[in-house]
Each structure stands twice: as C-alpha cells, then as structure tokens.
Amino acid sequence: MTATVPNDSTLSYVQPTATSPWGTYLSQVDRVVPYLGHLGRWAETLKRPKRALIVDVPIEMDDGSVRHYEGFRVQHNLSRGPGKGGVRYHPDVNLEEVMALSAWMTVKCAAVNLPYGGAKGGIRVDPKLLSQKELEKLTRRYTSEIGIIIGPQRDIPAPDVNTNAQIMAWMMDTYSQNTGATATGVVTGKPIHLGGSLGRVKATGRGVFVTGREAARRLHLNLDGARVAVQGFGNVGGSAAELFAQAGSKIVAAQDHTGSIFNDRGFDIADLVAHVKRTGGVGGFKGAEAIDGESFWDVKCDILIPAALEAQITVERARRTTAKLVLEGANGPTTTEADDILAARGVLVVPDVICNAGGVTVSYFEWVQDFSSFFWSEDEINVRLDKIMTGALKHIWDTADHHKITLRTATFAVACERILIAREERGLYP
Numbered sequence: 001m002t003a004t005v006p007n008d009s010t011l012s013y014v015q016p017t018a019t020s021p022w023g024t025y026l027s028q029v030d031r032v033v034p035y036l037g038h039l040g041r042w043a044e045t046l047k048r049p050k051r052a053l054i055v056d057v058p059i060e061m062d063d064g065s066v067r068h069y070e071g072f073r074v075q076h077n078l079s080r081g082p083g084k085g086g087v088r089y090h091p092d093v094n095l096e097e098v099m100a101l102s103a104w105m106t107v108k109c110a111a112v113n114l115p116y117g118g119a120k121g122g123i124r125v126d127p128k129l130l131s132q133k134e135l136e137k138l139t140r141r142y143t144s145e146i147g148i149i150i151g152p153q154r155d156i157p158a159p160d161v162n163t164n165a166q167i168m169a170w171m172m173d174t175y176s177q178n179t180g181a182t183a184t185g186v187v188t189g190k191p192i193h194l195g196g197s198l199g200r201v202k203a204t205g206r207g208v209f210v211t212g213r214e215a216a217r218r219l220h221l222n223l224d225g226a227r228v229a230v231q232g233f234g235n236v237g238g239s240a241a242e243l244f245a246q247a248g249s250k251i252v253a254a255q256d257h258t259g260s261i262f263n264d265r266g267f268d269i270a271d272l273v274a275h276v277k278r279t280g281g282v283g284g285f286k287g288a289e290a291i292d293g294e295s296f297w298d299v300k301c302d303i304l305i306p307a308a309l310e311a312q313i314t315v316e317r318a319r320r321t322t323a324k325l326v327l328e329g330a331n332g333p334t335t336t337e338a339d340d341i342l343a344a345r346g347v348l349v350v351p352d353v354i355c356n357a358g359g360v361t362v363s364y365f366e367w368v369q370d371f372s373s374f375f376w377s378e379d380e381i382n383v384r385l386d387k388i389m390t391g392a393l394k395h396i397w398d399t400a401d402h403h404k405i406t407l408r409t410a411t412f413a414v415a416c417e418r419i420l421i422a423r424e425e426r427g428l429y430p
Helices: 021-035 037-047 095-111 132-146 165-179 203-219 235-246 269-279 294-298 315-320 336-344 358-372 378-403 407-426
Strands: 051-060 066-077 083-090 117-124 155-159 227-231 250-256 259-262 289-291 303-306 325-327 348-350
Touching (some): 021 095, 021 336, 021 407, 037 407, 051 132, 066 095, 066 132, 083 165, 083 358, 095 117, 095 358, 095 407, 117 132, 117 155, 155 165, 155 358, 203 235, 203 325, 203 358, 203 378, 235 250, 235 269, 250 269, 259 294, 294 315, 315 336, 336 348, 348 407, 358 378
Parallel strands (some): 083 117, 083 155, 227 250, 227 303, 325 348
Antiparallel strands (some): 066 117, 259 289
C-alpha cells in the first residue's frame, strides 16, 4: 500500500507519495536528522525548495502551428553557492521530479564539497518528435523564460536526459544575447570550442567507475572477471561499462529504452558502443541475445549499475537481484523500501549522491576554467576527478563506519551537515 508523506513535510503545490521522487528524498532527509546534532533545528530547510519556477514555452512548429510546452527550473538550496544542475527534456518531466532532482543536487554538491547549491530544470516534451530547428526554438525560448534566475554566479544549467552540448551552446548563446555579453560560464557541458571542458562527456560514468573500484576493494571483489549488468547505456552507463571492461570485468547484460540484451561470456564493448552510436540503443545488437525487460533484473551479476531513470529498483527487483554491489549511476534509481531490502540482504549500495557526482565535479572544473580562461588537459581533469571522488568517498565511508549506518545515510549526514552549517552561519534575512 502506498503511504503519503506526513503533512508537515508536504508543500501545497505537490502531493508526494512514499515512492515518488520527492517522497523518497524526504524520507532520506528524515533518516539523517538524528545524526545532525544541534543542526537538526534547520532540517526543515532541506525539505523546502528555495525557488520553483514554472514557465510556458510556446514555439512555432515547422508546419506553422503553435504549440505550448511546460518548463521548470527549481533552485533547492543556495546556501553554499550558486545553483547547479542539469536540464532534461522528457515527456514525463513534472514539478515534483524536478524538485527531487534539485534537492539531490544540493546533497551531491555538498558531498564532494563543491561550492554550489542544488538546482534542476526540464521541459515536458519528447524531443524525438521535434526537428532540429524546433528543438533550437524550444531551447532558446525556455532559456529566455528562466533567464530571470540563471547566471554564472546565480544558477548554472548543464546537460541531463535528452540534452547535450548543442543544447548547452544554444542556452549559452541565448543568455549571452539577452545580457549583451558572452557568458561562457552560464552553462557547463558546452562544446569544447565554446569553453567546454575536456573529459566532461564521460565524467559521470568515470565517477561511477572510480567509486565502484573503491567499493569493490572494500568488498574484496576482484574487478577482473566480475560480472556487470548496466541499465541505461548512454553517456553514464556506456562510459562506466567501457571503464569496467578495461579493468577486466565482463559486461553481461544491458538495458535501455530500445530493449534488453544478455551474453553470458560478456559483450565486445567496442562493438556494442559502435552499435549504440549507430542505432541509438542496445536493442538489436548481434553480439547478444534479446531478453525481456524483467529478466534483466534476474541476470547473474556481481555489480549492477542502474544508470537510467528514477525508481527502477523496486521492492520486487531488490529481492531478486544477485548483485553484491549496486552503483547508482542514475538519480534516485532505488526506492526507499527497496534500499532497506538491499541493506538487509547485505548488498552494498553506493548512492547516487556520491556515485554519479563525477559529472558535476567536472562541470565545476569547466566553470572554473571559463572564469580563468585557462584550460586543463584531459589527463589533468581525470586525475583531479579521481582524487576528489576517492577522498569524498573515504570520508563518507569513515562516517558510515563510525555511526554504523549505510553509505546513503552517511552521504546525507556529511552533505547535510555542510549545508546546514552554511545555513546557520549565514543566518536568516531579514
């Protein structure tokens, strides 16, 4: 039975359930309050977005008709710095989802100690149904509508689901045209020649691999020969799969919106990556057999990487998985009840708010490089990323060991302490 979130945590404009994105986030906050000490008096701050903007995005279509799309930008918390978070284009985007994603960004940035708050944006649209020209119009109008709250020192968007470097280039250009000066730092994830950073595209997947490598060491799990299943084979899942394959792991199963595939001996990753680039998904890959969607969760594996959308690991799937280690490449892929089941079964979960923080970390590098107009090599980027991710995970793991809590609760404890110290020291105005 689906329970509702207590009224004192419910906002008038959203009605979350225990398994919805915002409901899941609220339950995660509730679990960390006992570890915040005197800072617990500020905990309600974490349960309320600072600012939520809903905008109408009208565009003229190629056939001359006018259509309206609904856009969102939510700034969850700005105590530690300007907002940071992606923009997704998806037909299921809604305010509650964007609120939760912005809140997870707040926690994620604090977990790796970046000087950012959390934000997120999106448009309810299926971008596959739009031409390139319509997509550009949509992006530029959306950017103009949210332009009142974004900026290099206010809120910095980035790519997310169904958005990319081209989308960011249009956003940067639109903002720059509206402000009268080129502002490369208004977005990250841009094309390299427009101030983008080397290593940004694969940064989130690299972060998943780095945290997975460290977790495997703790579990005494040898990556050489380890069986890996990956849900979502885009920039995150695909990049992580490549790195695990380079470490000797066997990628035995993959799933995305085009289908689910399995090969007990492991895929030829180079062939699979080429197939995905050519066709847009894993479906139809000749180096594997097709399986149905639910069978993916029954595949024998050591490491499971959910790198698609929210709430993919349900109670039932948590009971069935054979994985010893779950690496959350997506945001909020595990429901709260499923998380408890995995913990009870002894499955180690490296939570999204640290596992997939590689993307925002390299976005921070890009932002810094834009301000200084001095750019680093890809090797420098990767070394810096590895150092930050490894150090952040060690601190979180020490906290988990000290309090005898899960890595998720420990990550929230570390992050929320940093957020609420900033909130307390800044005080309330007026």
